Amino acid sequence: MKPRKTAEVKIMRPRAEVSIAPHIREILKILGENPNRDGLRETPERVDKALRFLTSGYDADPRKIVNGALFEVKYDEMVVVRDIEFFSMCEHHMLPFYGKMHVAYLPHSKVIGLSKIPRLVDAFARRLQIQERLTQEVAQTIQEIIEPAGVGVICEARHFCMMMRGVEKQHSGAMTSAMLGAFRDRKDTRDEFLALVTRS
Numbered sequence: 431m432k433p434r435k436t437a438e439v440k441i442m443r444p445r446a447e448v449s450i451a452p453h454i455r456e457i458l459k460i461l462g463e464n465p466n467r468d469g470l471r472e473t474p475e476r477v478d479k480a481l482r483f484l485t486s487g488y489d490a491d492p493r494k495i496v497n498g499a500l501f502e503v504k505y506d507e508m509v510v511v512r513d514i515e516f517f518s519m520c521e522h523h524m525l526p527f528y529g530k531m532h533v534a535y536l537p538h539s540k541v542i543g544l545s546k547i548p549r550l551v552d553a554f555a556r557r558l559q560i561q562e563r564l565t566q567e568v569a570q571t572i573q574e575i576i577e578p579a580g581v582g583v584i585c586e587a588r589h590f591c592m593m594m595r596g597v598e599k600q601h602s603g604a605m606t607s608a609m610l611g612a613f614r615d616r617k618d619t620r621d622e623f624l625a626l627v628t629r630s
């Protein structure tokens with residue numbers, strides 16, 4: 431698959447001037463609730479705030495996140511950041527999915543400040559997502575910004591839409607991966623990555 435350019439990721443800024451709260455109030459009524467009772471009176475505003483935070487990734491610009499943290503180095507060994515916690519929302523049910531992401535790259539001439547990688551993960555996780563695309567977007571963004579010899583991303587997640595409804599499987603997780611460049615072409619690179627992230 432041809433890597434997509436980050437620029438093509440459509441940025442849909444949530445419209446700050448439009449309140450989500452009245453719509454939540456309507457949903458509460460449709461669900462048979464009384465939105466005026468004590469416990470629910472402030473709920474629409476709280477949901478509004480929560481949804482804006484959970485989708486704040488639409489406002490994030492990956493290049494700005496990385497700004498100033500890209501360094502030229504002579505280092506060509508694998509860089510791995512493992513067990514990056516993330517929380518996202520599935521675009522099919524708007525229910526959370528969450529888990530861990532392991533990100534690795536093989537530097538060519540540039541490395542990125544390590545703390546920037548979890549921030550990149552958040553930028554894409556805080557949108558309506560599917561796990562497959564989240565995994566790809568993290569990999570492709572790192573490929574474009576750092577221009578390494580390769581990128582590997584493995585994502586393990588549990589989906590509330592599977593756990594609470596539908597198949598109601600509480601213990602099943604989903605795994606996705608994206609391997610670019612050397613991680614796709616070279617088995618030894620891929621194996622080294624897998625060994626580093628599965629080691630306890």
Ligand SMILES: [Zn+2]
Pocket residue numbers: 520521522523524525589591592
């Ligand atoms: Zn879902």
